[in-house]
Each structure stands twice: as C-alpha cells, then as structure tokens.
Amino acid sequence: MSSIGVRLVVVYFQIFVVNGKPQVPCYFIFGDSLVDSGNNNQLQTTVKSDYPPYGTDFSEGVTGRFTNGRTVADIIGELLGFDEYIPTYATVTDQHISQGVNYASGGSGIREETGSHMGDRISFDKQLLNHRWIVLRLFELQQNTTYTREHLSKCIYIVNTGSNDYINNYLKPTFYATSHIYTTNGHYAKILLKQYSRQLKVQISIFDLGARKIAVFGLGLIGCSPAEISIFGTEGKPCVDSINKAVKQFNNKIKPVIDELNDHNPDAKFTFINVTNIASQPGAGLTNIPSCILRTDGQCAEMTITSPVRTMSMYFDGYHPIEVVNIHTAKMAYNAVSTMDASPYDISHLVRL
Ligand SMILES: *[C@@H]1O[C@H](CO)[C@@H](O)[C@H](O)[C@H]1NC(C)=O
Ligand SMILES: *[C@@H]1O[C@H](CO)[C@@H](O)[C@H](O)[C@H]1NC(C)=O
DSSP states (O other), X not given: OXXXXXXXXXXXXXXXXXXXSOSSSOEEEEESTTTOBSGGGGXXXXXXXXXXXXXXXXXXXXXXXSSSSXXXXXXXXXXXXXXXXXXXXXXXXXXXXXXXXBOOXXXXXXXXXXXXXXXXXXXXXXXHHHHHHHHHHHHHXXXXXXXXHHHHHTOEEEEEOOHHHIIIIITOTTTOSHHHXXXXXXXXXXXXXXXXXXXXXXXXXXXXXXXXXXXXXXXXXXXXXXXXXXXXXXXXXXXXXXXXHHHHHHHHHHHHHHHHHHHHOTTEEEEEEOHHHHHHSSOTTOBOOOSSOBOTTSSBOOOSSOOGGGGTBSBSSSSOBOHHHHHXXXXXXXXXXXXXXXXXXXXXXXXXX
C-alpha cells in the first residue's frame, strides 16, 4: 500500500471512532457517478466501475464506486457519524432503509435521455420515484405515520447531479439534440435548471414530510477533466474554456433557484455547495493527469496494477476526482470556510436547524 493509502485509512478510522451515534437518523443520496456506490453494477451499461483499479485504496475494494477510495457522499456520511456506508437502492433491505438509501447512478442526469447512448441508468426522476417507494415502505414497516414523518424530516439529503447533462448530452451533438435546440449555453442552463427546480420541489413534496434538509452540489469544472481535454483540446490553455464557460452559466444560476425554493417552502432547507469554489483552493501541486490507463470513453481500462501517479493527481480516471479531492470537498461542504463554499448553510449547520 502506498503511503497515501495508509494515511487515508488512518483518517477513516479516526472519523469512525470519534462519533458514536449519527447526528441525524438518516441520510439519502441522489446523483450520478460522483456519488454512485454500486447501483449500476446490475444495469446494462458501459458506465460501470465494478472492476480494478476502481476501489484500489478502498477498505471494501471494488464496489462500483467510480474512484480509488471513498466518494464525497461516503465521507459526508462519516462526518455525520454513520458507522456504515449508506446501502445502494439496488441492494438495500427493509432492515436498513430507515437509515437512508443511496439512489445515485453513473451516467444519469437531470434530463431523462442523458447518458442513454451508453446504456441503462437511473435518471434523477427515476431516483425520486425510487425514493417514493422507499418512503412508502418505511410507512408500512413503522406503522406510525407521525413517527415516520418526524424521522424523515430530520434526514440529510444530498443531490449531486448535472455533469452528465453536459458531458453525456449537450457536449455530444451526434447523439443528442439539445445543443441543436438550445443553441446558447445560457438557454440550456435555464432549461436544465427549470427541470431541476421542479424535481427538487417534488423531492420535498413527497408525502408532504415537513422540514427537509437538502444540500445541492454545483458542478465541477468539467473542462479541466482529462477526458474532455483529450476530446476537445485546450488550444494551449490548461482547460477547455468553452466547456467551463457553459458550466459556470449553470452554476451561477443555481443559487437563485435555491433561494427561491427556500422562500417558497418555509419548511424546507436547501443549501448550495459550491464545488467550483472548493476545488479552487487546494490543487496546488496536483496535476490533472489521470491515475489509470484510460479507455476511449474516459473510464479506467481494467488492470490490477495501480499507478503511483495517483498521489500527485486530482483525477482517478478521465472524469472522476481521486479520494483526496473528495475528502477536501466533503470537509468543506460539511464545515465551510466561507459562504462561497456553501450557502446559506454548510452541512454541519443544516444538521442543527
Ligand atoms: C407514534 O409516534 C409518535 C411520535 O414519535 C409517538 O408520540 C406516539 O406515541 C406513537 N404512537 C403509537 C401508537 O405508538
Ligand atoms: C462559487 O464559486 C465561484 C468560484 O469561486 C464564484 O465565482 C461564485 O460566485 C460562487 N457562487 C456562489 C453562489 O457563491
């Protein structure tokens, strides 16, 4: 094991030992491959990570997580005091649903068709439908409506999606019509956010559960990912500027959507996690060279030997951050340094509301 692997394992135990009981009774995860922990393993799709070198620095090995170690969702779960990872929707049993479920699916997005050229995926709309089933089942199992409502109102919900609506939709004009229909970045961002806002509203209206604590992650700078750089080129710049411009249009428009959701739903508490700002701080010395040999689709080629480069890179494969970056993002989302990182609340604040 590399020295960084050892260091990460130590952090992992520290977090688990310090906390006894979780700070919230439950934690639900929605999103794409940035937070998927194995929902795609059984799907017909090329977007899978159920083979090495994925999981190479992870205590449980290969699981279907799209990185070498833990995802942002895993680390936030530890910070919340959970002593086990939240199970996937694909494998969760009745016994565990009251603690939360991970619905996230690699390749999925806000739009239904997003990622379809690679095969099956569970879109955000389908994830919301799956959540509805879980909530129904919980009502059935607990046999006390008041209790279940109270229980669910204390949960933390995170949503980390939207990247594929660019990578595997808008930026692939041969497969998807969106860039032909919405010819400016601004127009596309507006259309996406209109749908996203509706979906987030559905999330809080499911069974009218009262106070809800939802952290919505913005998009990272996709134009700096090794895979997009190799597809589009950078004309001598460090990143693909045109893609980052499109992403910023989306990110800049989320905060007003969050503010509006908070204004119109006094029982709900939404917050925006500014991944772009969080990522702008460390990075020093880390390269954007991937840590594995890439397939043409930007995922790691299957191989059991792991690269020593991964101690110096921000990316594990062509798209996904390496665990050290996830640790930083999760810590800042949980305990923000400034309102630029998380606004109006960081997650530790959301817990106490
Ligand atoms: C249902 O749950 C509420 C809230 O926890 C509790 O006060 C009440 O006693 C419970 N009712 C029954 C019948 O157990
Ligand atoms: C998010 O971070 C970016 C980069 O630092 C910044 O330009 C933007 O204003 C931030 N957004 C919010 C809502 O704070």
